Amino acid sequence: MYNILVVDDDKEIVNAIEIYLSQEGYHIIKAYDGEEALEKLKENEIHLIILDIMMPNKDGIETLQEIRKDKTIPVIMLSAKSEDYDKIAGLNTGADDYVTKPFSPLELIARVKSNIRRYVDFSHANDTNGKNKNQKEKVLKTGTLEMNDETKKVMVDGKDIKLTATEYNILKFLLENKGKVYSIEQIYENVWNEESYGAENIIAVHIRHIREKIEINPKDPKYLKVIWGIGYKVEDIQ
Amino acid sequence: MYNILVVDDDKEIVNAIEIYLSQEGYHIIKAYDGEEALEKLKENEIHLIILDIMMPNKDGIETLQEIRKDKTIPVIMLSAKSEDYDKIAGLNTGADDYVTKPFSPLELIARVKSNIRRYVDFSHANDTNGKNKNQKEKVLKTGTLEMNDETKKVMVDGKDIKLTATEYNILKFLLENKGKVYSIEQIYENVWNEESYGAENIIAVHIRHIREKIEINPKDPKYLKVIWGIGYKVEDIQ
DNA sequence: TCCCTTTTTTTAGGAATCCTTAATAAAAAA
DNA sequence: TTTTTTATTAAGGATTCCTAAAAAAAGGGA
Numbered sequence: 001m002y003n004i005l006v007v008d009d010d011k012e013i014v015n016a017i018e019i020y021l022s023q024e025g026y027h028i029i030k031a032y033d034g035e036e037a038l039e040k041l042k043e044n045e046i047h048l049i050i051l052d053i054m055m056p057n058k059d060g061i062e063t064l065q066e067i068r069k070d071k072t073i074p075v076i077m078l079s080a081k082s083e084d085y086d087k088i089a090g091l092n093t094g095a096d097d098y099v100t101k102p103f104s105p106l107e108l109i110a111r112v113k114s115n116i117r118r119y120v121d122f123s124h125a126n127d128t129n130g131k132n133k134n135q136k137e138k139v140l141k142t143g144t145l146e147m148n149d150e151t152k153k154v155m156v157d158g159k160d161i162k163l164t165a166t167e168y169n170i171l172k173f174l175l176e177n178k179g180k181v182y183s184i185e186q187i188y189e190n191v192w193n194e195e196s197y198g199a200e201n202i203i204a205v206h207i208r209h210i211r212e213k214i215e216i217n218p219k220d221p222k223y224l225k226v227i228w229g230i231g232y233k234v235e236d237i238q
Numbered sequence: 239m240y241n242i243l244v245v246d247d248d249k250e251i252v253n254a255i256e257i258y259l260s261q262e263g264y265h266i267i268k269a270y271d272g273e274e275a276l277e278k279l280k281e282n283e284i285h286l287i288i289l290d291i292m293m294p295n296k297d298g299i300e301t302l303q304e305i306r307k308d309k310t311i312p313v314i315m316l317s318a319k320s321e322d323y324d325k326i327a328g329l330n331t332g333a334d335d336y337v338t339k340p341f342s343p344l345e346l347i348a349r350v351k352s353n354i355r356r357y358v359d360f361s362h363a364n365d366t367n368g369k370n371k372n373q374k375e376k377v378l379k380t381g382t383l384e385m386n387d388e389t390k391k392v393m394v395d396g397k398d399i400k401l402t403a404t405e406y407n408i409l410k411f412l413l414e415n416k417g418k419v420y421s422i423e424q425i426y427e428n429v430w431n432e433e434s435y436g437a438e439n440i441i442a443v444h445i446r447h448i449r450e451k452i453e454i455n456p457k458d459p460k461y462l463k464v465i466w467g468i469g470y471k472v473e474d475i476q
Numbered sequence: 477t478c479c480c481t482t483t484t485t486t487t488a489g490g491a492a493t494c495c496t497t498a499a500t501a502a503a504a505a506a
Numbered sequence: 507t508t509t510t511t512t513a514t515t516a517a518g519g520a521t522t523c524c525t526a527a528a529a530a531a532a533g534g535g536a
Contacts (some may be wrong), residue, residue, distance in 0.1 A: 016306075016332060023310055104334035105358040106312055153518065164483055181390045195352060202485060219524090227390055228493065229403025229522070402494060403522095440496060442512060449513095457513090464512065466504060 035057025272296025
C-alpha cells in the first residue's frame with residue numbers, strides 16, 4: 001500500500017488525518033515541522049505528502065522547494081482559509097494540489113486518491129521512452145499559441161500576451177486538456193478549487209477577455225471555442 | 239435510493255427535514271440523540287448523515303468523532319444561528335459541510351445533493367479492477383458512426399457532424415446502449431433526468447433532427463431505427 | 477496606513493441558438 | 507377504413523452566450 005507523509009505542527013490535525021486515511025488503507029508517516037519532514041522523506045519510501053503551509057522552523061513553502069530539488073512525488077498543500085496568497089505561492093513552487101482548512105475528510109481523501117492515481121498511472125505509462133511524464137509538460141502549445149508554465153509567458157504568433165492570473169489559469173487548464181470540452185461548472189471548479197454556485201457569467205467574462213488578447217478576431221475565435229449548450233474548449237491544432 | 243440519517247433532539251426539525259428530503263427521493267432514518275444515531279448507523283446502510291451539534295446525552299461533535307473512528311461517509315452538521323465556534327470545531331473534527339439554523343429547505347437539499355454527488359456516487363465505483371467503472375467508454379461507435387465524449391465530436395464516414403446538446407445527449411444514451419430498444423418515456427427520463435409527462439413529440443422532433451444529420455437517407459435510417467409501437471434504438475453494427 | 481492601479485466579480489441588456497409546442501401528414505397496425 | 511403511432515414542419519418562447527460597464531476586491535507603492 002501507499003505511504004503518505006503528513007506534515008503539520010498541529011498534532012490534532014495530523015491525528016485526524018491519520019484516522020481518515022488509514023481507514024482507506026494508506027500508511028501514515030507523521031512529521032511536525034519542515035526539518036522533520038525532510039528527514040522522514042529520506043528514511044522512507046513516500047508516495048504522497050500532505051504539507052501544511054504555516055509551520056515553525058521551516059514553513060511549508062520552503063520545505064516544498066527543498067523537496068522539489070530532487071523529488072517529483074505529489075504534494076498536497078494545507079492552508080488556512082483566507083491566506084490565499086499562500087495558495088498561489090504554494091502552487092507556483094510545485095504543489096500538485098491544495099486543500100484549505102478547515103477541510104472535509106472526504107475532500108481530502110478524494111484529493112489524495114486522485115493525486116496518487118495520477119502519479120501512479122503516469123509513472124507506469126512511460127517506461128519505454130526517455131521522457132519522464134511525471135515532470136508535467138512545462139510548455140503547452142496549440143497552433144501558434146504557446147504557454148510556458150515556468151516563466152508564465154504566453155505567446156501568439158511569437159508575440160507576447162499579457163494575461164491576468166485568472167485568465168492564465170483558465171487558459172492553462174483548457175490548454176492542458178486541449179480538444180476536450182468542459183462545462184462552465186467544471187472550469188470553475190478546476191480553476192477556483194471551489195464548488196461553482198451560479199458563477200456562470202464570471203467564466204463568460206474571463207473567456208471574453210482571454211479571447212480579446214489571444215484571438216485575431218474574438219467574434220470568430222480560432223483557439224477558444226464554445227460548444228453550445230455544453231461548454232468551452234481550446235482547439236487542438238498541430 | 240440513498241438513506242439519510244437525520245439526528246436532532248428537536249423532533250419538529252427532524253420531521254421537517256424528512257418532508258423536504260423524502261420529496262427528493264431520499265429515504266430518511268431518524269435519531270434524536272447521539273447514542274441513538276450510533277445505533278441506527280450500525281443497523282442500517284447510511285449514505286449521509288445530518289447531525290445537530292447541540293444535543294443531550296452525546297452532542298454532535300462527540301458523536302461525529304465516534305463516527306469517524308470507522309466511517310468516512312459524508313456528514314453535514316447543523317448548528318444554531320451564530321455559534322460559529324461550533325462550526326469550526328465541527329469541521330476540524332471531521333464534518334464535510336455545515337448548515338446553520340434556521341436554514342432554507344433549498345439550501346439543505348442543495349448541500350445534501352452536492353455531498354452525495356461528490357462522495358457517494360464515485361466512491362464505490364472503482365474498487366475491484368484498475369479501471370474506474372464510472373468512467374464509461376470515452377469513444378462510442380457503431381458502424382461508421384463515432385462519438386467521442388471527451389471532445390464531444392461526432393463523426394459519420396469520417397465527416398464531422400454538428401449536433402446540439404440535446405441531440406448529442408439522446409444519441410449518446412442510445413449509443414451507450416446500442417442494440418437495445420427504449421421507449422419514448424425511457425429516453426426522456428434518461429436524457430432529461432425528469433419524469434416524462436406526455437412529452438412524446440419532443441423526442442420525435444429530436445430524432446428527426448438527429449437523423450437528418452447522421453443518416454444518408456433519413457427516411458430509411460441505417461443507425462437510428464424505430465421499433466413500431468415500442469420505441470427507438472441505435473443499431474449495433476460491427 | 478492610505479491611495480491609486482489593476483484585477484475580479486456582478487449586473488444588465490442584447491444577440492444567437494436551441495427547445496418545445498402544436499398542427500398536420502404519413503405510415504403501420506387493427 | 508379506422509385507429510394508433512411516428513414523421514414533418516414551422517413559429518414562439520426559453521436558454522445560453524456575448525458584450526459593456528460599473529462595482530467590489532485585491533494588489534502595490536509611497
